[in-house]
Amino acid sequence: MTLIKSISGIRGTIGGDVGENLTPIDAVKFASAYGIWLKQQRNKKNYRVVVGRDARISGEMIQNLVMNTLVGLGIHVIDLGLSTTPTVEIAVPMEHADGGIILTASHNPKQWNALKLLNAKGEFLNGEEGAKILEIAESGSMSFSDVDSLGRISKNEAYIDIxxxxxxxxxxxxxxxxxxxxxxxxxxxxxxxxxxxxxxxxxxxxxxxxxxxxxxxxxxxxxxxxxxxxxxxxxxxxxxxxxxxxxxxxxxxxxxxxxxxxxxxxxxxxxxxxxxxxxxxxxxxxxxxxxxxxxxxxxxxxxxxxxxxxxxxxxxxxxxxxxxxxxxxxxxxxxxxxxxxxxxxxxxxxxxxxxxxxxxxxxxxxxxxxxSYPSYFMSKKKIELTPDLDVDAILKQMEAKYAHETLTTIDGVKIDFANSWVHLRKSNTEPIIRVYTEAPTQKEADELADKIIAEINSIS
Incomplete structure (x- = not known):
């Protein structure tokens, strides 16, 4: 079980220990940090946040925790109920809201959920903004509204149609x-x-x-x-x-x-x-x-x-x-x-x-x-991470090994060959190294991926 904090949001498995999984306490903690960060962006009287969720089993529980945490900060919540990520994104500017939260772990299995955080444009936060929210969450210094200044929740379930x-x-x-x-x-x-x-x-x-x-x-x-x-x-x-x-x-x-x-x-x-x-x-x-x-x-x-x-x-x-x-x-x-x-x-x-x-x-x-389109074939594989695996060191060694090829290192290591490529990077959403390859045939893409994985295993 795990809790992952990144620019993609706060993502984890339901249940287990606080701080290691997405427990109710963690949901409240990070929703609080987000709400406090929002209030730091503008000095105004009323703050509004749009909240929606996918249909995963834990969604209603997590959404109620998040919404009522925001209410406790004096923030008004527009509850879209069952929704989609892009629906929440378009609702934020339409509602003239200060931000939005989508409760979803995207493609992850049912035991996962996440808080995906949006700015006032209905777009995902950048790395600097995400880092500030994590800093607030870890500081433990949070102040909530008094009883006369609580927010409120209003439902609007028309947004999928909109x-x-x-x-x-x-x-x-x-x-x-x-x-x-x-x-x-x-x-x-x-x-x-x-x-x-x-x-x-x-x-x-x-x-x-x-x-x-x-x-x-x-x-x-x-x-x-x-x-x-x-x-x-x-x-x-x-x-x-x-x-x-x-x-x-x-x-x-x-x-x-x-x-x-x-x-x-x-x-x-x-x-x-x-x-x-x-x-x-x-x-x-x-x-x-x-x-x-x-x-x-x-x-x-x-x-x-x-x-x-x-x-x-x-x-x-x-x-x-x-x-x-x-x-x-x-x-x-x-x-x-x-x-x-x-x-x-x-x-x-x-x-x-x-x-x-x-x-x-x-x-x-x-x-x-x-x-009718150019034909390329891709292999998408992964290497499960263990606590003793030094991902940065592994990527540095792979970079050195292929220094004679065209390399891009703005996000992990991408190696461009004449007719194929491989991209190695640590996932933002799962405890894995992603190994993506592309080549003119599926066989070549799979073989390239297997070759790279074998090389990583030999040095890890």
């Missing part, structure tokens, strides 16, 4: 073409809030949705990370239903993957590639993804006359570079679409609408669309 309205109003979402295409789609909502939001969006677009695991019970029917090995039920359902394709999201609906009409993965990395292809064809410009994402985005961007840049891993890093380079679209290779015309956050609803627009206009099958 979010969908915002998506449908995007200029590049071709509602008419999508409706005319008469699509049939199977949706795997992993029994979380994607099972609410995605079918509602599809209905508004005139798409027939076959629901698979769309009851928001929090009992995930499979590992919630949207990878091929977890999605055999979706694959079978797409073929059985003779659907045009399948959609799967993670529990908080900021990651998106597709399955073609044959029940084969479109490729989580290619979610962003396809959406970028569509956006760039209408509004030429630049793109950004993180260092662990496919080279195919670079190829597509250059095809449309734009410039591609790679950031350190982490949504806040991608967003920062997108703003700097005026990127028209960006995101992460894990299926996270960031479209600034909507907002600066990964958003599966936006991704679905853009992908459907592309497919409707091209009038192609999903499998045909996939083979």
């Amino acid at each position: 979010h969908i309205d915002e998506v449908l109003n995007l200029k590049l979402v071709n509602k008419e073409a999508i409706e005319a295409a008469d699509f049939k789609v199977v949706v795997d909502g992993v029994n979380s809030t994607g099972g609410i939001a995605i079918p509602l969006l599809l209905d508004r677009l005139g798409v027939e949705a076959v629901k698979l695991y769309c009851e928001p019970t929090g009992h995930f029917p499979h590992n919630p990370e949207p990878l091929k090995e977890h999605l055999t039920d979706l694959s079978e359902a797409v073929v059985k239903e003779r659907a045009d394709f399948g959609i799967v999201v993670d529990p908080d609906v900021d990651r998106l993957a597709f399955m073609d009409e044959k029940g084969e993965m479109f490729g989580e990395e290619y979610t962003l590639v396809a959406c970028a292809d569509y956006v760039l064809s209408k509004t030429p410009g630049n793109t950004v993804s993180n260092m662990s994402s496919t080279r195919a985005l670079r190829d597509i961007t250059e095809k449309h006359g734009g410039t591609y840049e790679a950031s350190a891993v982490g949504e806040v890093n991608v967003v920062e570079l997108m703003k700097k380079n005026n990127a028209v679209i960006g995101g992460e290779g894990n299926g996270g679409i960031i479209y600034p015309d909507s907002h600066y956050g990964r958003d599966a609803l936006v991704g679905v609408a853009l992908f459907l627009s592309l497919l409707a206009e091209k009038q192609m099958k999903v499998s045909e669309l996939r083979v």
Whole structure:
């Protein structure tokens, strides 16, 4: 069991010892630190924070603890209830709130939960802001409001519908073409809030949705990370239903993957590639993804006359570079679409609408669309960390070993070979070293990953 504190928020497993897991005391402690930090940003009378959660089992407990902690600080809370990460992100500026908290551990299994923290723009905090909150939490110096100055909680459960309205109003979402295409789609909502939001969006677009695991019970029917090995039920359902394709999201609906009409993965990395292809064809410009994402985005961007840049891993890093380079679209290779015309956050609803627009206009099958893109294959493996493992020393040794290759060290170590690459980094969200590789074939990508892992094991 573990508690991880990073710019991605406060993430841990439910139960266990205080300070080592996400216990009620830890939830209150970090919610308090966040609320105090917010109040330090502006000297004003009323403070407002938007709070929403995914459907995981511990969500209601953690949300009640967090909301009432904020109330104790004199902060008013807008309770979205069951929601999605991008829904909370768009709600913050709409509510003229000072910040937002999403209770979700994203793709992690059901025993995990987290506090994901937003600023007044509805964007994730940067490293400096996150460090300040951790400093407040560890200081133990916290002062709460008296009885006449307590905050209050108001419910607003309309924001998923408002979010969908915002998506449908995007200029590049071709509602008419999508409706005319008469699509049939199977949706795997992993029994979380994607099972609410995605079918509602599809209905508004005139798409027939076959629901698979769309009851928001929090009992995930499979590992919630949207990878091929977890999605055999979706694959079978797409073929059985003779659907045009399948959609799967993670529990908080900021990651998106597709399955073609044959029940084969479109490729989580290619979610962003396809959406970028569509956006760039209408509004030429630049793109950004993180260092662990496919080279195919670079190829597509250059095809449309734009410039591609790679950031350190982490949504806040991608967003920062997108703003700097005026990127028209960006995101992460894990299926996270960031479209600034909507907002600066990964958003599966936006991704679905853009992908459907592309497919409707091209009038192609999903499998045909996939083979129209540059073909790269990725391996995503991990090395479990133990207390005696010195990750920094290992990465330094790997850097020295491959000093003759093209290296990037802004986030772990990325080694670029002529026709492949490997990225080694310590995860922000799990006690692991991530080992990502990409090559022209799956066999080469897997072999490169296994070779690197063997080299790490030999020196650790």
